Amino acid sequence: MKSESSGDWRSQCPLNIALELLGDRWTLLILRDLMFKKFTTYKEFQNSGEGIATNILADRLKKLVELGLITGERSEADARVMTYQPTEKGLDLLPTMVELMIWTDKYEKHAAPPHIMKQMKRDPQQLIAAVREQFTGKLNRK
Template sequence: MKSTERRSSCPINYSVEIFGDKWMLLILRDIMFNGKNSFLEFRASAEKISSAVLTEKLNLLLEEGIVSKVTSPKNASKFLYLITDKGIELVPIMVEFLAWGSRHNPDGGPKPLLDRIKQSKKQAIAELQEKLRSERRLYELD
């Protein structure tokens, strides 16, 4: 893994240097909540990330061990980006962002997931984390 020079050793600074822009959170949203895992799927998101920015952000997620990159079993020229355990640890944070945004955004969010979060946030988080682990296991070649 490539070593990135940090501005400081502060844990908040570390987090901001990785997640401190909208694109990282939107890529994680697409992986966690929308089931996307390929470059073209990320590019098709409503926010219209450029190919260059997407490449840069995916490379940072790879360097940090938040996603892994595997060859698609259906198409050897296509890569899939799968969330790692380190990335799955971010699910509770992303659920909080989703819940907060849905409370303050008049357009809401994904209603079935929001309903599950309202019923039991802890259970919704556990289910989502297990779903992500199961999806990753489908592609593991070990």
């Protein structure tokens, strides 16, 4: 695998770097499940609705951990279960995700609850803060 965190990018443009790290059809969806749906396990991600292939899911989770966007730990209650959590670096993608959803809301038909979209558009920062709040305190801090 290309060691992307060591800085060998196609270019040094911040948008390009972000796209090399996150620019695919699955990475942000896993973070959505983690942050908005409060999912924590492999199985939950797998049954999330879009039908991600198991090998892709495993690959993305591995990359997300390597990039420091999420943490993965074995559950104490059941050693089969892996428990994933967003890190600060991952939570800081909330504004991007929210802006993408607002854009879709404006131009494409979708099925998100209208009252959520309304709240998202009226005060995105408050919604972001509300989501963050559910994770602060149980973050892996460096």
